[in-house]
Amino acid sequence: MNNSYNHSLSANTQLTQKSVNRCFDGEQHYYSHQSTSTKTTMTFSIYLPDEALAGQRCPAILYLSGLTCNADNVTHKAHFQQKCSELGMIFIAPDTSPRSSGGVDSRDSNEVPNDERYFVGQGASYYVDATQAPWTENFNMQSYIVDELYDLLRSEFPIHSIGITGHSMGGHGALLLGFKFPGKFVSVSALSPVCAASESAWGQAAYAEYFGDDTSLWSQADASQLIEQVGQQYSSILVDQGAADEFLAEGQLQTSKLQQACEKAKQPLTLRYQAGHDHSYYFIQSVINDHIEHHWRKAQLN
Numbered sequence: 001m002n003n004s005y006n007h008s009l010s011a012n013t014q015l016t017q018k019s020v021n022r023c024f025d026g027e028q029h030y031y032s033h034q035s036t037s038t039k040t041t042m043t044f045s046i047y048l049p050d051e052a053l054a055g056q057r058c059p060a061i062l063y064l065s066g067l068t069c070n071a072d073n074v075t076h077k078a079h080f081q082q083k084c085s086e087l088g089m090i091f092i093a094p095d096t097s098p099r100s101s102g103g104v105d106s107r108d109s110n111e112v113p114n115d116e117r118y119f120v121g122q123g124a125s126y127y128v129d130a131t132q133a134p135w136t137e138n139f140n141m142q143s144y145i146v147d148e149l150y151d152l153l154r155s156e157f158p159i160h161s162i163g164i165t166g167h168s169m170g171g172h173g174a175l176l177l178g179f180k181f182p183g184k185f186v187s188v189s190a191l192s193p194v195c196a197a198s199e200s201a202w203g204q205a206a207y208a209e210y211f212g213d214d215t216s217l218w219s220q221a222d223a224s225q226l227i228e229q230v231g232q233q234y235s236s237i238l239v240d241q242g243a244a245d246e247f248l249a250e251g252q253l254q255t256s257k258l259q260q261a262c263e264k265a266k267q268p269l270t271l272r273y274q275a276g277h278d279h280s281y282y283f284i285q286s287v288i289n290d291h292i293e294h295h296w297r298k299a300q301l302n
Contacts, residue, residue: 024085066168127173163187163295175223187298226263242277
């Protein structure tokens, strides 16, 4: 294992380096740490181009993954490393939720609530802070992403600025957190996002668990409703949607509601329906370079 970058981490870091692999002109790293937000061990991957490894501050992309995923899916399947190497971009992929023993990090002995439905519970946090038992103890992924992980990344790695993106449930998270906390992110994009979580079957099932019957909390965790409420926050945002996406056809994504919200909020939106593409990582591979370039261009203005 090449541990060269370990020497740059602060002396009091809570990070445990799990692996390092040379990849193009950079390195793909994995880390774990004990989270105060989720009260579990959390993991994330981070791609560091050579400029960052040398200590130069580089723009970063925070990528939020979708239902059932963890940090591995995008890191192994999206093929983002070459473009990030070319542009000098850092790419960060956290897990999608806290997990129990036997999850991504089997050393974690905490018991985390779960649900037999794949769109609720572990792997399906929706990047919100739950207000209902038994989820409140661990399911605080909004706080984890925008406070704990955000501050940890800025303190331990040479990051110039951070843009946020994601796929499906993670696309919802990117839009939601990007517009809820615009001071933390210089750019926003999304791939096949769940655009109106409070009105989709997936989101309604999850929110009934995390928030209970208080539908006002559901609305506050709905990206389209939030954008309409807060108005323009970015010079432009980029969203790609596969036109042959089975979940679009089922009504889980409701992309048109995002378009309507952006029109009402006067938020410039580049929305592209990609003919023939579905919801898979083949689609993500096809458009990920455009999203990296989108975030790189916005970072140059800051």
